[in-house]
Amino acid sequence: MTLLPEKQVCITGAAQSEVGRPSPRTALQLTADACLAAIADAGLSPSDIDGIATYPGKSSEGGGIAPVSPSEAAAVLGIEPRWILASAEGFSHMAPIFNAVTAIACGLARHVVVFRSVAQAQARLVSRASTLMSGARDRVDGNNAWTVPYNALSPINTFALYAQAYFDKYGADEAQLGAIAVNNRANAAHNPIAIYRKPLTLDDYLAARVISSPLRLFDCDSHIDGSTAIVLSHRDAAKDLRNPPLHIEAMGMAVGGLWVGRHKGDFTELPAAHRAGAMLWERTDLTPADMDCAQIYDGFSIHVWMWLEALGLVPKGEACRFTEGGQRIALDGELPLNTGGGQLSAGRFHGYGHIHEATVQLWGRGGGRQVRDARTCIVSNGGYGYGAMILRRD
Amino acid sequence: MRKLPKLEPETAFYWTCGADGRLRIQRCGQCGTYQHPPFPRCSNCGSEAVAPAPVSGKGRLASYTVNHEAWVPGLAVPFVFGVVELAEQAQLYVFTNVLGREVRIGMPLTVEFEHHGDVWLPMFREDRE
Numbered sequence: 001m002t003l004l005p006e007k008q009v010c011i012t013g014a015a016q017s018e019v020g021r022p023s024p025r026t027a028l029q030l031t032a033d034a035c036l037a038a039i040a041d042a043g044l045s046p047s048d049i050d051g052i053a054t055y056p057g058k059s060s061e062g063g064g065i066a067p068v069s070p071s072e073a074a075a076v077l078g079i080e081p082r083w084i085l086a087s088a089e090g091f092s093h094m095a096p097i098f099n100a101v102t103a104i105a106c107g108l109a110r111h112v113v114v115f116r117s118v119a120q121a122q123a124r125l126v127s128r129a130s131t132l133m134s135g136a137r138d139r140v141d142g143n144n145a146w147t148v149p150y151n152a153l154s155p156i157n158t159f160a161l162y163a164q165a166y167f168d169k170y171g172a173d174e175a176q177l178g179a180i181a182v183n184n185r186a187n188a189a190h191n192p193i194a195i196y197r198k199p200l201t202l203d204d205y206l207a208a209r210v211i212s213s214p215l216r217l218f219d220c221d222s223h224i225d226g227s228t229a230i231v232l233s234h235r236d237a238a239k240d241l242r243n244p245p246l247h248i249e250a251m252g253m254a255v256g257g258l259w260v261g262r263h264k265g266d267f268t269e270l271p272a273a274h275r276a277g278a279m280l281w282e283r284t285d286l287t288p289a290d291m292d293c294a295q296i297y298d299g300f301s302i303h304v305w306m307w308l309e310a311l312g313l314v315p316k317g318e319a320c321r322f323t324e325g326g327q328r329i330a331l332d333g334e335l336p337l338n339t340g341g342g343q344l345s346a347g348r349f350h351g352y353g354h355i356h357e358a359t360v361q362l363w364g365r366g367g368g369r370q371v372r373d374a375r376t377c378i379v380s381n382g383g384y385g386y387g388a389m390i391l392r393r394d
Numbered sequence: 395m396r397k398l399p400k401l402e403p404e405t406a407f408y409w410t411c412g413a414d415g416r417l418r419i420q421r422c423g424q425c426g427t428y429q430h431p432p433f434p435r436c437s438n439c440g441s442e443a444v445a446p447a448p449v450s451g452k453g454r455l456a457s458y459t460v461n462h463e464a465w466v467p468g469l470a471v472p473f474v475f476g477v478v479e480l481a482e483q484a485q486l487y488v489f490t491n492v493l494g495r496e497v498r499i500g501m502p503l504t505v506e507f508e509h510h511g512d513v514w515l516p517m518f519r520e521d522r523e
Contacts, residue, residue: 129465129466132465132466134397134466137400138397139397139398139399139400140397140398140399140400141399141400141402143431145399145400145402145405146399146431146488146489147475147489148397148399149396149397149398149399149513149515150396150475150489150490150491150515151395151396151461151465151469151473151475151491152461152475152489153465153466153469154463154465156463157459157461157475160459160461160475161456161457161458161459161475161476161477162457163459164457164458164459164499165456165457165499168457168499209462210460210462211461211462211463212459212460212461212462212463212475213459213460213461213462214459215459261431262431262437263477263485263487264485265485266456266485267456267457267477
C-alpha cells in the first residue's frame with residue numbers, strides 16, 4: 001500500500017485565544033492571537049508557515065459563524081502562503097485539516113496553520129436572531145426551505161428528531177442523555193478557559209427547561225467568541241520542533257444526509273457519520289479498544305450518541321447505556337470523553353475545541369483533567385458533514 | 395408567523411400543489427421511484443424523466459419534537475415539528491408541523507394545507523380513518 005497522506009503529516013503546535021461571551025477583541029484579533037500562539041508552540045515563526053486554511057472562510061451573511069478569511073489572517077500574521085484554502089463545504093469542520101494533510105503530503109506546503117474562529121456571541125448582541133437558520137432575506141431558500149417554514153428555526157429542532165427516534169427505538173431516557181452534560185461540566189471545572197465551570201448535577205439537568213423535546217437547555221452548546229489554531233507539519237520537518245509530534249494515525253470523512261436534505265434510515269443514526277467511521281478504521285491497525293480518550297462532537301448532546309456508535313466505539317443502540325451514570329466516560333473511566341468540557345461547557349469552538357483538547361491530552365497539558373498516560377485520542381466533528389481523526393503520540 | 399419558502403424552479407410545485415388540495419412528490423417516469431427533496435435527475439436510475447406526481451397524502455410519523463423555545467418574538471409555542479414517512483415508499487420523508495393534540499411515533503397522518511399567498515404549506519394531522 002502506498003503511504004497514506006496522513007502518515008506523512010503531524011500536528012506540531014496548537015493554541016486557543018481567550019474566549020468571551022462576548023469578547024472585547026475582534027474576530028481577527030482573536031484569530032491572530034490563536035495562530036501566533038500555535039506557531040510559537042510549534043517552535044516556529046510566521047515566516048516558516050507556507051500554508052493557511054480555515055473552515056468555512058468569510059461570509060457576508062453575518063451571524064459570526066464565518067468572520068475571518070484565510071487571506072486576511074495571512075496578511076495580519078505576516079505570512080506569505082504558497083497554499084491557501086477556505087472550505088465551506090465538505091467534511092464539515094475538519095475539511096481544511098484533511099486538505100492541508102494532502103497539500104503537505106504532496107509537497108505543496110511544509111508547515112500549515114489551520115484556524116477556526118467564531119464571533120457568534122458578538123453577533124447575537126447585534127441581533128439575537130443572527131444565529132438562527134432563517135437567514136436575513138424575506139424568504140428562505142436551499143436546504144433550510146424544507147424546515148424553516150415549519151418554524152424549525154434552530155438546528156436543535158432537527159437533531160431533536162434524531163433524539164426522539166433514538167429514545168423510542170432503544171428505550172433510552174433523559175437521565176442517560178443528561179449524563180453527557182454532567183460529565184462535560186465536571187471536566188470543564190479543570191479547564192481554565194471553559195465558559196461554564198460551575199458543577200452541574202443530573203437534577204440540575206433535569207430541572208432545566210425543555211428547548212425542543214426531548215432536548216433540554218444543557219443539551220445545547222453555547223455561542224462564544226474565540227479562535228483555535230492548529231499547526232500541521234510534514235513529518236520530516238516535525239522531528240526537530242519543540243513538541244513531540246502528534247501523528248495523524250488515520251482520518252475518515254463523509255458527507256450526506258442532512259447536508260443534502262436526504263435522510264436515510266430511521267432517524268436513529270447519521271448514516272454518513274458511519275461511513276466516516278468505517279473509513280477511519282480502514283486506515284489503521286489500531287482498534288476502538290486502543291483509544292485512551294475521545295473528543296466527540298457535542299453541538300447537541302445527542303451528537304455524542306450518534307458519533308460513539310458511528311465510530312464503532314460502542315455497538316448500535318448501546319450508546320445510551322454507555323453514557324448512563326457517567327462512570328465509563330469519566331476521566332478515570334473506560335473511555336474519558338470530552339475531557340475539556342466539550343462544546344456543552346467549554347463553548348462552541350465549532351469542533352476545533354475537540355481537536356485542541358486532543359493535543360492537550362496527548363502533550364500531557366491537562367492538569368486536573370489529564371487522562372493518565374494518554375497516547376491515543378479519537379476526535380470527531382460535525383453534525384451535517386462528518387470528519388474524524390485518530391491522533392497518536394509515540 | 396412563518397418565514398415562507400422561496401419558490402425555486404425545482405421546488406415550486408411542492409409549495410403550490412396544495413392549491414387543488416392534492417400533495418405532489420417528484421417521481422421518476424422511468425423506474426417509478428419517488429424522491430424528496432426534488433432533484434433534476436432520478437437518484438435511483440439517473441433518468442431525467444422526473445416530474446411531480448400526485449400522492450395519497452397519507453403517511454406515518456417517523457419522529458417529532460415539541461418545540462418550547464420562542465426563537466423570535468411572537469412565535470407561538472409549543473408546536474410540534476415532525477418528519478413524515480409517506481405511504482408511497484419506505485424512507486420517503488417530508489418535514490412538517492403536526493397539528494392536533496396527540497403525537498407519537500408511528501401515528502398515522504394525513505395531509506392538509508395552510509395557505510399563505512402563493513404558498514400552500516403541507517401540514518399533517520392524525521388520520522382517524
